[in-house]
Structures are given as structure tokens and as C-alpha cells.
Amino acid sequence: MRRFGIVLCISVLLSQFVAATDYKSIKGGFQASFPADVEEIVVDPYSSAWTSIDYIDQIFVMHQVAVLKEKPGKPLHYESHDEYRAFFNIFLNELMQGYTKSRVISSEYIMWKNQYPALKYTFQGVMGGYDIEVINEGLALIYKGKLVKSSLIFPPILHDDARLINMVNGFHNSLAIF
16 A cells, blocks of 8 residues: 555656647547546547546646537537527536536637637536536637537636646647647
């Protein structure tokens, strides 16, 4: 047991000094700078999520990119900004259903890279299945028949930490889609 604790402590310390590495997923059609090893979870034939964990003062920060491909009969193309806004509002409400006691802190419809309809959002809630209160700060965008969501999930104690703010901005800015 002691050996495991030493290895865990060393891993946590090293993760704080290792620079983020670019991870490219041909299957997902994206590239992002994750802080550590990336685990892919296939949700169904239309959606997958890629996750990596980092730490600030031994407090976890989950980095995730999720890709949801257009399903038959459920297009991801709309004719107007109002239709995209409506879609993103529904998307955010559905995303928050995985949490209890959730509340929106902020949400803003934008044009990501001046081209793609997107939603920047932050919400807080208790993560389903874990009973941990977290903040989910993300960016969701629509590109060529898929919804790409980049998010960081972390405990509220880190919300105003400058290191976290840099981590959030760096991760979202590293996102490239193809």
C-alpha cells in the first residue's frame, strides 16, 4: 500500500510539470492539447468521448472532448442563428441532466473562429454517479455534421484559480477540428 501511495504522489507531481501534448483523433476529427494520457470511451455508434486528467494542488481537473455525429433524421444543420441558439439551449439543458442541483452560471452563443456556430457555457452541479459537486466549463460547436464539445470539469474551489483559468483557455484554444 505504501508503494502505491508513493507512486501516486510522484505521478501527481510529475503531471504538474509535464507539458500538454497534442492528441489527434482521426476518428473524432479533432486535435487538442491534453495534459496526460487520453482514454477514449465509445458511447454508441454516433458518439465518443476522449478524456484526460490533470491536477492543481492535488485537485482533479478533467479535460474532455466529445464528438457526436449527426444521426439519421436528426440533422445538425440549421438555417439561422436563432435556430442554432435554440439547438444549443436544448443541448445545454440535456447536458445538465447528467447532474443534480445544476444551474447555469453563463452561456453565450458565438461564432467560433468567426465561422462555426458555437456555445460557450459554464454550469455547476453534482456529477451523477459520483456525488461530487463540480463546474463544467465548455465550448460546443457544430462542424460538418457533428457536434464537438470541449470541456473541463473541476471542483468549485478551483473556479477563480489563475492556473485553472489558463488551463481552460489553453485547452479550448488548442482545439482544432477537421
